[in-house]
Amino acid sequence: MSAVLRAQALGKKYKRRCALTGCTLDIPAGHVTGLVGPNGAGKSTLLNLAAGMLTPTSGTIEVCGGRPGSGPAQLAKVGFVAQDTPTYPALTVADHLQLGARLNPGWDGALARHRIERLGLDPARPAGKLSGGQRAQLALTLGIAKRPELLMLDEPVAALDPLARREFLHDLMDAVAEHGLSVVLSSHLIADLERVCDHLVVLVDSKVQVAGEVEELLAVHHRLSGPRRDLSTLPANQHVISASHTDRQTTLLIRTDEAILDPAWTVGRLSLEDLVLAYLSRPAEAEADHRPALEVIR
Numbered sequence: 422m423s424a425v426l427r428a429q430a431l432g433k434k435y436k437r438r439c440a441l442t443g444c445t446l447d448i449p450a451g452h453v454t455g456l457v458g459p460n461g462a463g464k465s466t467l468l469n470l471a472a473g474m475l476t477p478t479s480g481t482i483e484v485c486g487g488r489p490g491s492g493p494a495q496l497a498k499v500g501f502v503a504q505d506t507p508t509y510p511a512l513t514v515a516d517h518l519q520l521g522a523r524l525n526p527g528w529d530g531a532l533a534r535h536r537i538e539r540l541g542l543d544p545a546r547p548a549g550k551l552s553g554g555q556r557a558q559l560a561l562t563l564g565i566a567k568r569p570e571l572l573m574l575d576e577p578v579a580a581l582d583p584l585a586r587r588e589f590l591h592d593l594m595d596a597v598a599e600h601g602l603s604v605v606l607s608s609h610l611i612a613d614l615e616r617v618c619d620h621l622v623v624l625v626d627s628k629v630q631v632a633g634e635v636e637e638l639l640a641v642h643h644r645l646s647g648p649r650r651d652l653s654t655l656p657a658n659q660h661v662i663s664a665s666h667t668d669r670q671t672t673l674l675i676r677t678d679e680a681i682l683d684p685a686w687t688v689g690r691l692s693l694e695d696l697v698l699a700y701l702s703r704p705a706e707a708e709a710d711h712r713p714a715l716e717v718i719r
């Protein structure tokens with residue numbers, strides 16, 4: 422499986438402050454990947470490095486087989502809508518589309534015009550006079566109409582109302598289906614990610630806590646509940662992600678490739694949100710020594 426984004430020990434420092442440290446990850450081509458993590462995990466920094474808006478202070482990053490921002494051909498392959506959906510306040514909506522056409526060799530003018538029309542954006546209106554959500558829609562239109570190989574979106578739907586959010590995600594899925602576009606989407610809205618992403622990366626403190634195809638991840642994670650149990654008695658192939666105990670009962674969230682044979686457990690499936698939350702609350706060092714993320718004893 423080819424990687425559309427590959428980072429090796431990637432780091433970014435601002436003066437003495439580390440925004441990203443030792444980040445190693447592969448994002449496969451041909452997927453819509455959800456990038457999730459707590460505030461300050463380094464998601465925006467990673468996406469800005471991938472877009473060539475920042476340069477690394479350590480490690481390497483490769484996007485669509487090249488160094489980010491390394492020339493016109495590389496720039497044409499990658500679309501990026503930054504977190505604050507930047508537009509030029511004095512330029513009109515139509516000016517933005519013209520600029521898009523001038524700057525991007527693969528520009529799809531019909532798609533851009535059609536989308537702007539459907540959104541009801543006045544082509545003559547300066548971007549500075551649009552609402553936050555309308556500006557986000559304009560920036561997203563430019564990103565899609567550029568027809569990149571990889572489109573990276575940093576919290577693209579945060580400013581959109583629920584209906585606009587659904588329509589946008591729908592448009593994105595259409596672009597993926599029609600043009601085989603790869604997408605990396607950072608968001609805190611797990612229900613949205615659940616709707617559009619088939620691949621997931623959970624980043625905490627610059628490190629990948631879990632990554633993989635959503636269906637596979639859901640298939641190997643389980644919720645176990647049963648009589649109170651000492652975790653050291655579990656089979657070695659069951660990795661505990663989180664654990665909570667009452668006097669008589671234990672509830673675990675585990676990862677295992679094997680069948681769960683112990684009849685004392687009631688086994689339940691997880692939602693994507695359960696899975697993400699369990700990994701978000703996992704201390705970074707827990708992964709190395711297979712300690713549970715969270716052990717709550719009541």
Ligand SMILES: Nc1ncnc2c1ncn2[C@@H]1O[C@H](COP(=O)(O)OP(=O)(O)OP(=O)(O)O)[C@@H](O)[C@H]1O
Nearest residue numbers: 435438439440458459460461462463464465466467
């Ligand atoms: N320009 C900057 N100067 C100094 N520190 C920065 C700068 N940009 C980001 N940081 C720091 O780098 C870390 C990672 O920030 P980043 O914006 O990448 O996180 P994030 O995962 O995108 O967070 P959020 O979910 O809040 O958007 C944070 O601790 C942040 O304070």
